[in-house]
Amino acid sequence: MKRLSISKENTLGVITAGLFVLMSFSIPGFFSSNNLTNMMFQLPEFGLIALAMMVVIVTGGIDLSITYTAALSGVTIALMASSGYPMLGAILIGVLVGLSCGLINGVIISKIGVSPILVTLGTMVLFEGLILSITKGNSISGFSEGYSLIGNGYYMGIVPLSIIIFVLFAIITAILLSKTKWGRSVYMVGSNPIATLFSGINNSKVLMRVYLYAALLATIASIIMTSRYNTAKVDLGSSYLLQSVAAAVLGGTEIQGGYGKVIGTVYAVVIFQMLSSGLNLMGVPRSIVTVMMGVILITVLVINFVKTKLDEKSQKKLPSNSVA
Template identity: 35%
Template sequence: MSDTARHIPDRLESRAARLLKSWESLLLAVAVGIFVANSLASPYFLNAWNLSDATFNFTEKAMIAFAMAMLIIAGEIDLSVASIIALASTAMGAAAQMQVGAPVLVLIGLGVGLACGAFNGLLVTGMGLPSIVVTIGTMSLFRGISYIVLGDQVFKGYPSEFSYFGQGYVWWVISFEFVLFAVLALVYGVLLHKTNFGRAVFAIGNNPTGALFSGIRVQRVKFILFLLTGLMAGVASVCLTSRLGSTRPSIAFGWELEVVTMVVLGGVNILGGSGTIPGVVIAAFVMGLVTFGLGLLNVPGIVMSIFIGVLLIGVIALPRLWAMWRG
């Protein structure tokens, strides 16, 4: 038997072993466990329409998480995404009061998201400011504008066709939002793992100076990542506003914490340099199943918020605790 024939099974076995030991495999096992626990805890969980409703707990946040994952892998972060949703929703609401049609409303939502992402990107890549400081500032700025425009008022009166983006179904219990989530997961998976742009993102996250000297336009790549994050916040704003049918300045309040938690739970290193889109997809399902299961059991929202905070701290601390235990 030739050496090649003898070593192919070993490589396949090694690849399978790495897959079984990966963070994604552990997350998948956790997701299955939560699914089983929810089905035992509530007789209503396995209803097809209830399972469909469960997807609304994570699809909009996951759309942002895909772009956020790439941004964090590159060593940056955007904490203004929830406020971008609020500002984009406010702009769409103001336009809806002028009897603007659904296609224009969608363009407005996406345009505001892109503009906010560009603003963050220019401050970080153009002026060299730390992204965490910039986006904490714009987090207050964007939502503050929404509060100035709306105050304690609510924008309603969206056209009936606009409701499809957040309430429509493509087939039976398969919602438009879930299909969009699946398509974006595929797009970002290919972008990060199968393209030169994705390889540049990993290179920047591991060694930005080395990436620069290897010919990668570091600031340009980071600016594009901020654009993508803003755009995904705009997409989420369209879906969320459509699903709620109204706009308040408090819309999506606190989502930035859940999006970052979803990314880190998916195995993305908060310090940059590593992570996968499949991991983020599985983490989205885990968080969606947990929050939906707690909702079926009538657990108060504040308890869910505590859970999200503890989960974020735990996931960040786990690698350090594991290293200390092994050392």
């Protein structure tokens, strides 16, 4: 008799729906159009960085420089725009700077073989230093009205443009990971890099593209953030660093690599956004919200670790049971 198995992503989807219903009935103002609109405006920037982190974690790595990649590209766009460059040209230069950050990480990790956590810790400090050198610790503001529409505008007066951008890139990421040769290689590298190498796959090229794609997503997030806030500074999106790791892990991505789905990360991002918004409406201090996010991350990591160990034990018992 077959056991009915429910995927982690489906379980998380049910939890997301249940949490939305619970908060709508228990927290005054949560289901108001104003609050729902605010959540839709806040979610895309966090969601894009979480997707970037998820893609990296699937390979068994991590990118601690992801938010500073976003900040550096955002500061570049602001600097170019304030210097008189056309907005489109400023955005293109910002994207190139973001991709350059991903290229630096990708080369050192994939070509030289240095640990991702060490490389991205170093580049995080490097990018932060570059931003401080450019801005002197100040913020750069004063974007055009057209640019501000990216983060603050609506499509047909109803749906925020930024949420459409997020959904578009979520779909693209899901297709790339599940329907392309590169995507399958990403999972293989995360599961067993040595076996993947012997199967004829160029691990170095796969990892290079992973860090470039993560940098691209971070740059898109920076475009949304700078246009929404009308400013760019050194700590742009810095609060999303650990939250993005938490969202990826909560969404079912294995921290050791080899497994992770876009839909799971999207559900986790929505959960975090609802919790943040709901607790804010209840008057809970932001510092306490951050503490709760940390507790959630640690709890999920412990649960996943224990589950992995129990699965390993059950797998070891299978041969003896079958012989008996």
